[in-house]
Amino acid sequence: MALPREGIYGLLAEFETPTELVIAAKAAHDAGWRRLDCYSPYPLEEAAEVIGFHRNRVPLVTLIGGLMGLCAMFSLETWISTLAYPLNIAGRPTYSWPAFIVPAYEWTILFAGLSAAFGMLALNGLPSLYHPLFNAPSFRNGATVDKFFLCLEATDPKFDASEAKAFLEGFHPNSVVEVEY
Amino acid sequence: MGHAKTLPADLSAPGFVRGWQARSLVVAVLFTVTAVVLATLDHSAEHIYRAWVVGLMMCFGFSVGGLALLMVQHVTGGKWGLLLRRPLEAMTRTLPLVFVYWIVTGLWMKKLFLWARFSDAAAALKAGLINETEAHAIEWKRPMLNPEAFWIVGLICFAIWAFYTWKLNSWSLQRDADGPSTTAYWIRKFDNLSGFGIVVYALTMTAAVIYWVMSMDVTWYSSVYGLLFLVGEGYQVLALAVLTALSLSKAEPIKTILRKTEQYDLGKFMMAFVMLNIYLAFSQFLIIWSGNLPEEIVWYMNRINGHWGIIITLDFIFHWLIPFSLLLSRDIKTNKKRLMRVAQWMIFAKAFDLFWLVEPNFKDAAGNLHFSWGILEYIAVPVAMVSLWVAYYSWQLTRRPLVQTNDPHLAEILEPEHAHA
Incomplete structure (x- = not known):
């Protein structure tokens, strides 16, 4: 500001x-x-x-946001399935990564989208309550x-x-x- | 703020396209010799038949996939289509060569397909040549998977593709011969043919890939298979069309009409196909992995176990991770040289994916990746076949003006373009 x-x-x-x-x-x-x-x-x-x-830096912010979403969801699922609440689902290993891909992907998109929108606002100084013009x-x-x-x-x-x-x-x-x- | 450019008077392909033709013929000959040498070293021609299918599917993908993308761009319109139209038309006109490749595949049917080799499944089971599942599948699928049906369905499909190829190509010349007053009429006419044509293409193409590739494993089935190849064709065709347009842009007439705007759009379009391709491939895997049914899972186990895990991992990296990461960048999409590298890479990745799809269908290789001189046929045979195809394609490129002139987008594409950051 x-x-x-x-x-x-x-x-x-x-x-x-x-x-x-x-x-x-x-x-x-x-x-x-x-x-x-x-x-x-x-x-x-x-x-x-x-x-x-x-x-501008919006693409970079979007990329970082997307990667954060990916890591966050994949780690969350790994933690839940292997440590916090391990369940035997059809005899599969608790760390069954193929099942984690879809939510991790969704979070990648979600975080990337939000980062793009809010990153754009942050970098162009909006919302601005006052502009001299x-x-x-x-x-x-x-x-x-x-x-x-x-x-x-x-x-x-x-x-x-x-x-x-x-x-x-x-x-x-x-x-x-x-x-x- | 410049003024609109004017199209050069000579719209024919630049001289260096003849050079492409000559060079690819040389490569085709060299790799044919290599294929023969490898077969001698291997003491068997077995892998030639298998690798032939990879070559067939690559060329089929370019030719009939080109037909599909040509119809898509007629239906959707857009300036990108004007840029790719004549290269795509040239791809469709290579259908005769694909037909010849297919005839050869048919002649080798017994080497490739269990259902063709054993007309009496019960006897083959008794003799211990196939297992019970295979015998059951061969008998059950007999009405569809038999040599007569292979030839009849194939001929019908080729007849349909030939019809669309002929119509779209001959109309395209007539359209240019007619004046600008007919533009609206021609657009409507192409629309009507292509809209239905896309549906017909999807059905015939699905039938073709079931016969030619999927049925190499007679026990397995996947309802997304046709769609997977359909998107795969979009992937390779777009890569080749972009590669062609960018290579041609070194000289007139494409030099005048290729702008950063459309190049960037095409880069984004390639990215879309890269995404759709992995989406479908992963969906199929996820569904079959989740179901974990003995009828289906074996197909993946054959392609993951016994060192095939390395190949599937590389396939994922080659096919998705690399093109995806590169195409994320706006700089790469707007840089001619780099986008050409990505397009070349995507064509290689497609061939690599076909290797992973084809080789594990056979008993000696299922769940057991191992070296033999024969496995190198997967390089020699497809390279030879695709090179011959490229020679044919280059020749077709020289046979027509490279720009369609009777098109409303021509004026727009000649306008100066705006800022790109």
């Missing part, structure tokens, strides 16, 4: 069409901006592409309806409020606003 901060979060430009957003985002990325993000009412693959969408009225009104946003964030070393504003205005957005924390 981000610590409470003061000052400018970033500069937010509102565009009317996805094409304008993608052109501006590409130009910003090419100009060296790295702390920037695009916001659109629906997934916009081109936008992700031009700002250098990179891989909602301070901008244009964002509140348009981001989930029909407007396309590009935000250059203040944490970028290139960030300078007046230069960034001039840069964004070069693309003729509907508006460019400073967003406070």
Whole structure:
């Protein structure tokens, strides 16, 4: 969770069409901006592409979760069948691993699925009760309806409020606003 | 953000496909010689007959399995299908070679099947050639398992596969000859043929594998057997089709139409077949292991005891663990070279699985894995047969344009693609 901060979060430009957003985002990325993000009412693959969408750790979290589920269930069954409650079932050995496979597999899937979902939430910072972008009225009104946003964030070393504003205005957005924390 | 690409004017197979053909013919000859040498060392041709079945099932899997996947992609549509269609069609057109392999298998029937060797089970039992269970099974299954039925059922199956092969292939050329205004008509037409064809394929294929493989152990039966082979065919066909498409992508025209998006999709599809395959194989094992009935369990005991445990463990590793672990990775699925390695591995794993299925059917090998020069025929004979098949397949690949042009997905596949992480 981000610590409470003061000052400018970033500069937010509102565009009317996805094409304008993608052109501006590409130009910003090419100009060296790295702390920037695009916001659109629906997934916009081109936008992700031009700002250098990179891989994340969700697959790793999922793999670890799956392996944990596998080990947990297989050990649980082994413990129950051999130590805690050994039963003679049709004369089979108490450690009859073929019978353990199905539940172990189910737990692999269950843990992997839950790890993927919760790992994704943990890594992207959701659920989030507060995000500074909602301070901008244009964002509140348009981001989930029909407007396309590009935000250059203040944490970028290139960030300078007046230069960034001039840069964004070069693309003729509907508006460019400073967003406070 | 580029613009849509244009398809090259020449859609025929690149020159190096001729090279594949020549090389596989050389391999076929070398391994045929090896097979003969091994038989001399072994002082018996016994293992040639057995290994022949492995070769037959590999080639049958590619050819008729290719027909099945071709029909599936006609029914489902999708851009991946456009990429694989012509390679799959080339696979189906190798049916004549599979037919020849099958005729040879039929001629060796008495060497392979107890039910064919002993027309009088009672006499064979008295002479001590078979045990009581086998004698009973031979008599009981006589209406289905007899030489006449083997030939008749086989001929009917081949006639049906040939009909679908002919229809799908000739329509495919007519479809390209017709203009874009006919696309919807052709899609409907292919749909209607393929939908029913898939059902017919599942039934005929089940009959075929019961006659050709399952009945080598006359006492045993498993109702999931046909399905197991059906999925196994999907496994090997998809591996070969992906291998073909990726190898062809070094040159036009596939170079233009192969995108990361579809390659990644095909990788996921391979993963699905790897999963389904182990799911069915393990289900059969789990059910028979749980039941532990004397009629069924022997089949597994023949394939686990006496060092066969090593083979079944390796089979599990080769067939499932390795391709599964590799295909989990997105990097491998989107890397051409690596995905090709996985596809090659899967084809090898399929052959290894067939070895485990076939060899323990015979008395000298059941529950007793041991070395003889003959057992190496399982390498020599299938490699020779599959190489000859590959030569035929490569030749068929050169006979048509590699891309179907009268298809709505063509425009989509030529569009630029988006981010992949």
